[in-house]
Amino acid sequence: MxxxxxxxxxxxxxxxxxxxxxxxxxxxxxxxxxxxxxxxxxxxxxxxxxxxxxxxxxxxxxxxxxxxxxxxxxxxxxxxxxxxxxxxxxxxxxxxxxxxxxxxxxxxxxxxxxxxxxxxxxxxxxxxxxxxxxxxxxxxxxxxxxxxxxxxxxxxxxxxxxxxxFPVRFPDVSSSHSVSSETQEKGFGEQTRYQSSFSFHLILSTVRTSKPFMPEHKLARLEKVTGVKRNGDAYQLEGLPGQQESRALGGLMKNSNAHRESGLCEAQPGLCTTQHEGLPSPLTAPARPNKSEASEGTNPCQEEDKQHLTFNLSNILSGRDYQQRPLHVAWPHRWEHDKDPETFFKVLLKLKEKELPFHVSVLGEAFTEIPDIFSEAKKALGSSVLHWGYLPSKDDYFQALCMADVVISTAKHEFFGVAMVEAVHCGCYPLCPKALVYPEIFPAEYLYSTPEQLFKRLQNFCKRPDIVRKHLYKGETAGFSWAxxxxxxxxxxxxxxxxxx
Incomplete structure (x- = not known):
């Protein structure tokens, strides 16, 4: 003790x-x-x-x-x-x-x-x-x-x-059950049973008997960046079976001393830490490309009486081929003013006005006081809404992220951003403000400076959702794992x- x-x-x-x-x-x-x-x-x-x-x-x-x-x-x-x-x-x-x-x-x-x-x-x-x-x-x-x-x-x-x-416990979203029943009982935001080295390290030599959380096109991107090969429902990592965990981790953190402005790290594909004399230097490892940014995005979810909804995987996977589906946008943040939902919904409503096709899943937890913009936006967005509300089950939450194409932050406050890192782990293309912690976590191409820039990026993605579905993420998430x-x-x-x- x-x-x-x-x-x-x-x-x-x-x-x-x-x-x-x-x-x-x-x-x-x-x-x-x-x-x-x-x-x-x-x-x-x-x-x-x-x-x-x-x-x-x-x-x-x-x-x-x-x-x-x-x-x-x-x-x-x-x-x-x-x-x-x-x-x-x-x-x-x-x-x-x-x-x-x-x-x-x-x-x-x-x-x-x-x-x-x-x-x-x-x-x-x-x-x-x-x-x-x-x-x-x-x-x-x-x-x-x-x-x-x-x-x-x-x-x-x-x-x-x-x-x-912050050490993120990444789930095995390549399987149909990413967390244990014990973990689900403990609720959203806690994951206690799975190892979290490289994004999909746990799929080694494991046979899956049901459909994975990740749609096929994301799994295909995954194979390219992790060296994972699928034979039917069996997954194996290329290379020797006895290789150390560090090989699966790929590139972790890069020393940022040469890339700092006002004491903060500039956008890097790897991670960075601010160093001071006498403090340990960042972790280092051979660089390696990370996961894919793609997803399938437009399918109905089940409605419930209350705000807590259940995300239906079978419905998500049915219907049109993913290439024909509209862009699916996820917003997995707390329903509070510091996450700036007003800017997010303003951009989406502008897309709606221009009759651009998209779907949206508004995730995250609401508390006693919910900003008025949420009820107003839900009504205005209408049929564009796929999911609306907090998902207490971590399985359902990761499932929803796996079905999305793009994850967006409009935050006015963020000191790390677990939700964004988790979404990227699930294959989402991130769009974040070029401010706060985001330039430290995400490469520059995923950052925007103004709401107008965010709108233009989404406008292009709405017209060509295949752009994000084929995209391979340029950064790393492995360095944020407990491993x-x-x-x-x-x-x-x-x-x-x-x-x-």
């Missing part, structure tokens, strides 16, 4: 990471959580709760927590925990998180994160964009204090910082016993 995992907001990607670490570390860790509700109250009060509920132990050596927790408060309230090596992980940061109005930004949340960084021994960010947007905003943020402002906080915090990408990143996390959470404990 040497690693203490603390998550004050146990949901979404926060839950995924903690569950993954607990699974991989097994008996070597203990997990303490609070439910993913009322985020603001968790950020304010979680330290006091954990002071009372985290069991005492002489075996702890590492404390790993997300930045929702006020680590400074917990360290003061529990001196025994304060002596541990403290690792703080940033999924997002409150200094760069967008608010609808400037006066809505509560100073306390960003201030808590700064205090936590000062107390932490290691500060880890899920992207270079996340790290730089936080560090470079500290000075301006502190000017909100009317007088007696602290100085040089960025210089104090930066040496502790490093980038370690690629697990060693880094293990090193981060390894520590020699300290004499002062």
């Amino acid at each position: 040497s690693v203490l995992l603390i998550e004050a907001f146990y949901g979404g990607s926060h839950k995924q990471l903690m569950d993954l670490l607990q699974e991989e570390l097994q008996e070597d860790c203990v997990l303490c959580t609070l439910p993913a509700k009322k985020w603001h109250w968790k950020a304010r009060t979680a330290a006091l709760y954990f002071m009372q509920t985290v069991p005492t132990s002489t075996n702890y050596r590492i404390l790993f927590a997300s930045s929702v927790l006020n680590l400074a408060e917990l360290a003061a309230l529990r001196p025994d925990l304060g002596k541990l090596k403290k690792v703080l992980y940033f999924h997002e940061n409150q200094l760069a998180y967008p608010v609808q109005k400037c006066q809505e930004r509560d100073f306390q949340y960003g201030y808590n994160q700064i205090l936590s960084c000062l107390v932490a021994d290691v500060v880890v960010f899920n992207s270079a964009f996340n790290m730089e947007s936080f560090l470079t905003s500290i000075g301006k943020f502190m000017k909100l204090i009317p007088d007696h402002r602290p100085k040089d906080l960025e210089k104090m915090i930066r040496p502790k910082c490093q980038v370690l990408y 690629a990143l697990g060693g880094k996390f293990r090193s981060l959470l390894a520590a020699e016993p300290r004499e002062d404990l």
Whole structure:
């Protein structure tokens, strides 16, 4: 029990990471959580709760927590925990998180994160964009204090910082069941049973008895980029059976020191991390092309009473040949203002006005307050809608992505973007803003600068959907897998016993 995992907001990607670490570390860790509700109250009060509920132990050596927790408060309230090596992980940061109005930004949340960084021994960010947007905003943020402002906080915090990408558990979407029933019961956003090296590493020597999630044209593209050959329903990887996992991973991350602007990485086919003296360098491996970007896109889905719908694979695969079907666009994001659904639907409605053929699946989770644009857009889009609503089953979710041609982000906030990376893994052609974290994750050809550029790209794709269905993705997703990143996390959470404990 040497690693203490603390998550004050146990949901979404926060839950995924903690569950993954607990699974991989097994008996070597203990997990303490609070439910993913009322985020603001968790950020304010979680330290006091954990002071009372985290069991005492002489075996702890590492404390790993997300930045929702006020680590400074917990360290003061529990001196025994304060002596541990403290690792703080940033999924997002409150200094760069967008608010609808400037006066809505509560100073306390960003201030808590700064205090936590000062107390932490290691500060880890899920992207270079996340790290730089936080560090470079500290000075301006502190000017909100009317007088007696602290100085040089960025210089104090930066040496502790490093980038370690979020480890995505990629499913085997080449099969008819990508996740186990146990995983489905735990709901969307969590995948616990399958290995996640290269996108389709698990299909080695496995016989499939039913149709795969991926339509035929995507599987054909897959064969080209992974060296996977199909004989009937049997799949085998070219090469020697005893080859190491690294061969399947292909190109992982590329050193970005020569490709940086204002501390951020430019668009690269590989991955990149911002390095600092004394921090480990990025993973490296022989470069290799990644998966295909194609899909079949226009088929009905079943409607339910509520927003939670079921995606029907048999219906998707029936009907016209995929080459004749309209472009299928996916939008797999939270139904909130920071994902800018207004821009997305404005572009789609413009396509509709020009009578261009397309279908759309609007995925992602809605919460208590749903922006009005969703109900308005659903009515206006009419028969162009294939699917509308959150899919609690991860199988259904990946199935929907596999049937799409293009995945779009219009986000005004993104510090990593698990949904976009998952969609690319499922063979979707990504279109993302040329801003935020996206230039760090995706090659330049998948980025747009304005809504007008997004419209023009989609207009061309609507006229020629075969362009995306034949496209081979120019970037890499393998470097975001646990197989690629697990060693880094293990090193981060390894520590020699300290004499002062």
